[in-house]
Amino acid sequence: MKHPLLPERPLCISPTLAATLGLEEAVLLTALGDLLPFLPVEPHPGRDWYTVEGEQLQQLLPFWEPADIQRVATSLRNQGTLLLGAAPYGSSHTLKFSLGGGDGRAAETPARRSANTISPSWQPDRETLARIAQLGVPEHFVREQLPEFVTYWRERGESRHSFGSLFLKQVKSKWETYRATTQRKQPLPPGWQPDGETLRKLADEGVPSTFVQRCLQRFVDYHRSSGKHSISWELEFNDWVLGDWEKQDTPFIEKAKPVAMSRDWQPSEHTWEQLQRLAINPAFAAELLPEFIYKWLERGGHSARWGELFIEYAREEWAYYCQGIEKNPVAKPITRNWQPGVDCLSHLVNQCEIDRDFALSLVPEFRIYWRDQGAARKSWDAVFVRHARHQWAERNKLAIGHAYGKPQNTADSTNQRTRDRSVLDIVTDTNW
Secondary structure: OOOOOOOOOOOOOOHHHHHHHOHHHHHHHHHHHHHHHHOOEEEEOOEEEEEEEHHHHHHHOOOOOHHHHHHHHHHHHHOOOEEEOOOOHHHHOEEEEEEOOOOOOHHHOOOOOOOEOOOOOOOOOHHHHHHHHHOOOOHHHHHHHHHHHHHHHHHHOOOEOOHHHHHHHHHHHHHHHHHHHHHHOEEOOOOOOOOHHHHHHHHHOOOOHHHHHHHHHHHHHHHHHHOOEEOOHHHHHHHHHHHHHHOOOOOOOOOOOOEEOOOOOOOOHHHHHHHHHOOOOHHHHHHHHHHHHHHHHHHOOEEOOHHHHHHHHHHHHHHHHHHHHHHOOOOEEOOOOOOOOHHHHHHHHHHOOOOHHHHHHOHHHHHHHHHHHOOEEOOHHHHHHHHHHHHHHHHOOOOOOOEOOEOOOHHHHOOOOHHHHHHHHHHOOOOO
């Protein structure tokens, strides 16, 4: 006897398929698989094409509008799981498709293939490369991502139905990050002049205005011919002039001597002002101090421009944070099986120089904490990066809690739990 709320045959969704492709994508792919025996087929060499009418899909998926079906079908196409061969479903109300991989028969769909670990010589198939090419990603850029991708999944030792779809996601993410960074940099505009604030800062450093004007023409000529792009030409010019000024062979100039990094190093007021001019939140920049100090203490070496190195480091970290937010316009709760992405771990290891095993050891507690909180965030990778940076600094016993270059009262912080400080005081601060 049928239950009044269950008059139709239910859709059975594979949890593995949903975890691999996404829940909505798994629903549509399963529905299409159920329809295959009843659809007309057009055999082609190496692939079969099927056509389903909108009325059939609406009967099977009444909870979706045509625009939803088009959106999810496009997502499956972008992941290399589905090929589309007709006008957009939203306008034609006809879905012509072929299942990605093999000869296109249902037995070759990710839900029914056995999962395998990645091989050392893994290469994306032609279908995956074709999907990536549709995104406008250059072939050389794609090849550059292969070693890191294969190394990452071999280290994890996990089995997957489709490494091609995972590789497509990684390449797409890295390409968007690369383009976002590139688009923020601009060539030197015609007739460019330093603004009044930059000139005032140089005057405060004791640089004569006549010297600044002599530097200006050389600066403009050089950068017009070099083709360089920059996020802030004001900061570039400030550094150019100060570098030339320090090289002057005059007895009254006090040379900036290289010094070693110290555990109590603090950026100057001028450095904080430069960070604000780059629209980098000072509180965010202050979080970076412990790991920046630790990194340079470990490396050793001397520098006369620690402030500039810190500005560049903060600029790269801020760009990573902002790109994570921009790519995820809708805040979502953390999932039960959330893991930091390939790009996130690469950023922690290569940019932040945090031990990979240490970062991965933080994941279970991080995930449990945020599931208990029930909070939604646009980029959990960005939140995890901030959490891992804080815990790494704690591990290496550096002072935590600098705000705008001034240490906070350490008496209060010593009574807090590590997790409270890392998750509540640091990670949840989203005022910017």
